[in-house]
Amino acid sequence: MLKRFRSAFSAFHHKERYMSHEQEIAEKKYVVREITSEDIKDLLKLEREVYTGETPWPRSAFLTELHSSYSHLYLCVLYQNKIVAFIGGRVFFGDTHITHIAVHPDFQRLGIASFLLQEIEAFAYRQHCQTLSLEVRISNIDAKRLYRKSGYEAKKRLANYYRKGNEDALYMVKRVE
Template structure:
């Protein structure tokens, strides 16, 4: 799947789909069905519980042709992940999470950068996501990255009926 992914500035090992970054302690790896437990654990540590079932993760992880699930590893430990699904000319971030004790270290930004590169490789025009209105830290990160608020989805999150902020990032060619 990563073959021909020349837009990554890092070394790609096609056999195990690992992307080594300039910082030797950080790597990105394609998530597999066997990673569902790890992804669920991260979501539970970030949000208190996972909004997704194992079945939903399984479906997402097996639809690779129009999506991407990427783990970020710090010293070989999975500390976060991003999920992206291509829907027409939009690449929608379905999930992005970084362990609480690893936040504010640049992992979220790096995951967004990888999502952006993937979206560009699929000829998408936009990158989108929803975020809880109360998640000020994430909203700040997304705005710094270049996302803008596109509207509000009332009572979007079923567990607490919290509103979601719909955010969009207009993609441009990476120079």
């Protein structure tokens, strides 16, 4: 019972500080740090590059998440002072929901997304969450492969989840160990 209460309460915990640091991934040095409001312009630019001209999240969505009272973690990865990847997760009643993950096309398949997933999983563990969850486009074969390799299991198909093309999503969950 206490564990269940603690995980429900963790949704409203004080904001944990993430320490900015250098990280070597695939023999390149990156800087990993928390996202700030000043980064949103660069995040929108990255979204356009990743999602072929689209911006799935407007500026207001990023601002809402960054200033949410729910416990959350939004990280970016910089290479030569340019944001090349980011991830976000929000805690809600024992689940850390991954709200967004994007890696610039020139930096995909280097292990950056796997690293970011591990950082969010460590955050979920510290928040006493039992699960991590996310949605992914049915057509995104590479992302689904990465998530399965990272231990996520498909739980259900969400019909017409994405507005563009009315594409279905796959809801995936991983147990926090």
